[in-house]
Amino acid sequence: MTEFDLIDLFTRAAPRRGEGVLLGIGDDAAVLAPPRGEVLVATVDAVVEGVHFDARFTPEDVGWKALAVNLSDLAAMGARPLWALCALATPRGEDPRRLAGVGRGLAACARAFGVALVGGNVTRASDLSLTVTAVGAARAGAVVGRAGARPGDLLLVSGTLGDAALGLARGAAPALARRQRRPAPRVALGAALGPLASAGLDVSDGLVQDLGHLCRASGAGAIVRAADLPLSAAYRRATARRREPLEAALAGGEDYELLVAVRPRRVGAAREVAAKVGVALTPIGEIVAGSGVRVFLPSGAEYRPRRAGHDHLR
């Protein structure tokens, strides 16, 4: 199988046309028309076999997740996704059917969120990996960064926390494993919250760690009421007998939920747009003057993290 056969095999299923795509895959570079009156938002992320996925992931899971984690970053910024470029690295002798499956998973995620695959590259490497660059657009005034939160802002988080971390365990409930393998980026919610949030990010490294990033960038502190954390039924079942049942929700990674700071007068509107797109948006605390994140457990005691959060190099 030559390089060109493999590129074709891998990209065959993906949507190649879409908004602004003037010239897609197949030339030296894609030619793209940026949407008028908007700014672009761009991010890059990689998934590597043995680091971000293992044999429990189907090939389709791998392809889906590689794009989904990038779309989550765009959603956190309040941008709607437009285009993706994907670099595939594959060991010699990898089963072409597996690579085609990875391509199908990527394509399914692209179709689900209206993304065109506009660039690809393939190379040999020791590990199977996908490195995806995603580009989206937003009105300049509706972009949500990490800086911008002010004391008094409420903190709201989408969906439920901790499921993906529990989904890593062998024998995890299917609902939890699915959150790990097929994360659903909050694309519609992110775009809807763009004009309403004062700051935000996606919870990829664990709530406490990511909230710490938001606080540092905003020059503020935060208080979280752990009793208010949104937990799924599967999460509650899986952690009912644990000594620290909230650990995964507070410090587990890969939730890909949105965490936003919202001025009190806009909280009603934020919860309304969330209801409209069908995603729960739960108040869990607030921004305070000072620095650092303080988490109060249901007992009233203060939470001390066992670890700081997810480190992609550990």
Next chain:
Amino acid sequence: MTEFDLIDLFTRAAPRRGEGVLLGIGDDAAVLAPPRGEVLVATVDAVVEGVHFDARFTPEDVGWKALAVNLSDLAAMGARPLWALCALATPRGEDPRRLAGVGRGLAACARAFGVALVGGNVTRASDLSLTVTAVGAARAGAVVGRAGARPGDLLLVSGTLGDAALGLARGAAPALARRQRRPAPRVALGAALGPLASAGLDVSDGLVQDLGHLCRASGAGAIVRAADLPLSAAYRRATARRREPLEAALAGGEDYELLVAVRPRRVGAAREVAAKVGVALTPIGEIVAGSGVRVFLPSGAEYRPRRAGHDHLR
């Protein structure tokens, strides 16, 4: 060393600000203002240790080349470069000084060509690798694709061919090794040729193979006069005693020169802009009706490729 330390170490030297950069590295995604009245051009490419570079490359060479090969793709499309996003993968225990060196090489290339590093990612993997996405801009009418060449167009190639392939050999002359390790993307020439070329690409997989791509995309054939291929003095010295002295110029990869098809009435203007940016632009043949690439050797015999060209998976 944590993930955050490493990102800082790797990106410290790189220019982070530039045209259109509203929010750079450090948030979930970069926020970029596309230039008014232009289209965007985007491409992705990876360099992997053991595949694209080895121990003879300094860390700075690796970083330079990872960005340079992408800028060459933008130049081939007639675009000026604006922004790059870089995903670094590194084995556990890699020397941080080596990673800092790779970052400095990337930064040097970015500064040399006015590129801002707007996104980064770092992950563990078995091989050291860099995957770079580069984005540029051009007037819509000045974008150069592979399709668009017509019979009668002259074929012109920049610089000299075959040096980089010869530079792979142990004991290669420094001038040749440098072409392999520090390719100079034809950024200024590419942008200047944009309004003049009917089709073009960069010669990365070998002249004959890349010209074949251009011919297929354009629905035409081509004739090349091998006696006219531009060769460096170092190339002539290194191949003087070879039985097939033109093989590397015809089929060697990684030249990162521009190959353009130009209507006869525009050839004078094309050579003028090349002279203005200080790069040789040599006529080597022409586009003809039909299909396929025919190369006539100085002897008058027709060249038969020993191999089709560079395949990144071989």
